[in-house]
Amino acid sequence: MKQGALWRTVKLGVSSLLLHKLRSALTTMGVLFGVSSVIAMLAIGEGASAEAQEQIRLLGSNNIILRSVKPREDFATGSGQTTRVVAYGLLEDDLERIEKTFPGVARVVPVREIYEEVRFGDRAMNPRVMATLPVYREVTNRVMYEGRFLSDQDMERVANVCVLSDTVANYLFPVDSPLGKTVKIGADYYTVVGVLLSRVRQQSDAAPAGKSTAEVFIPLETGRKWYGTMQVKMRAGSREMEEVELHEIVVEVADPKHVPMVAAASREMLRRNHKQADYEDIVPLELLLRAEETKRIFNIVLGSIASISLLVGGIGIMNVMLATVTERTREIGIRRALGAKRRHIVTQFLVETVVLSVGGGLFGVALGLLVPALVEHFAEMRTIITPSAPIVAFAISAGIGVVFGIYPAWRAATMDPVEALRHE
């Protein structure tokens, strides 16, 4: 068919559809909502999973994080007024075993938490005070805001220096830079040598400010020197003695391929050496794989919902086109009498169906792009529109027009002209 003829057919299709504006608009809606919901749901899902994956990746996909957890039984019985000692958690022994016996482990970083208040002048707060090694920052992929992180000299000199996370720095030093200032941790004084970006802040500027972790870092040796393994933890009404050797061990595996193996080995080792479940392990890589699996399932579910909604839209279009063909039987008869070949009639009705579905597709894409923007703005959720989503959704909607238009068009084309002309 010549270009002019096709253009004329499209024009005719549009003017035929405009004869029934409401009907055409309603028919278009089916595809419109199908397409827009696919795009919007994909964008929201993509955004959520990207955020989850990024968070996991920030923990370090090469890392295995072991944490001390207070065993459950103690919560049930620990309501007495008397001071008692609860001993639990990871041991220096565990650290040593991992360091010495595990193959494929690059670096192992212990963390010990100190339950003390941090104070500067009349401002005080209770961040996580962590005594750790200088490599902590590298292993956990943290970024400095200003100054430096803990150094090997700090360790050797057992220096009273600390690094604040920006949350703590902003609270204690609302105006000045904290560098070189002295803060009080418990009873001792520490010189601030650096400010570290909080994890949340580190992610991206676009990410809405969520819970940021207040953290203070001091050299591991300093922590060992001034604070024993036995610490008092203040609870509502009662005080509790806790004996924890290490609160956290970050194991960095040299090759990400070996992460699952090292994770399994450390689980096995801990299971043997600990009578109670007083530890947990976090394997970001496993979480990542799980998140990807979740995303895959999500995509399958989404895909099914999308196909169903587009199928429903397509059926709606087919229904209306069948009615249209019946209604325009006489027109078909006239056109056939005047010399229209079957393919002319097929093209005419197919073009009408495609105009309907493509129209729905276009508005659907527009709405599908608008909804994620609104969600981002009002629900403060991250959304990502992959360029392929609108294109694929649009192409499918056009395809639906063809698939669901073929039968009505064929019905129109195979009508007997004599019967069609007699039709009222």
Added chain:
Amino acid sequence: MGQANSDTPVAELVDVTRVYRMGGNTVRALDGFSHAFGRGEYWAIMGSSGSGKSTLLNVLACIDRPTRGVYKVDGIDTGKLDDDELSELRSRKLGFVFQAYNLIPQLDVLENIMTPLFYQDDPPADGEARARKLAERVGLAQRLDHRPMQLSGGQQQRVAIARSLVNQPALILADEATGNLDSATALEILALFDELHAEGRTIVMVTHEADVGERAQHVMRLKDGRIESIIRNQHTSERSEYYAPASTAQDARDEQIAHRGDL
């Protein structure tokens, strides 16, 4: 599809039979019908309902195929054509004027006139110019962008006549072309047909109104799918100015040949 030479009949039917099955009964709408419509002739087909005149028109229009027999348009045997070729033949050789005008409501006057050309495999380049000229001829040059709904019945039928001429057809078929019109408008339309006849066009018009039949050169009466009679009217093209009421129709006939079966 070239132009046949002038002595070939425009439409030639030989022993055409058309049988319908309606429930258990078979109806012979045309029963061994044979006739040749010559070039430049103006025929009126008359007969009571069920006489086969609609079937004859459908066969002539190439939208219905004979069960048996041969139908040639301009020398082309339609029995040998497939659906597409038959459609092409309609768009090139035939012009239609229907009782209910049958314009396409979504199209304006100009587009309606051009419709048969749209469907030709190789449409003429001057189609639009032709359509404009024809619109002018039927007095609708000022209404080219009107939709059929905005026109009166008479105007719609003029558009339909212009449409039937746009492809320069060998044969113009009219089905009760004045049936939906008031008598004054009907006369205008009939005058237009007289003009076309005077120009040498071949017209076959189905009608049940005797006074319409009077305007034609020949009147063919059908009965039971066969020719009952053929009457040659005595008048010339000048008579297009003159209108004979039905009561005097009998006087206008000077020749009556009764036929049974074939001619």
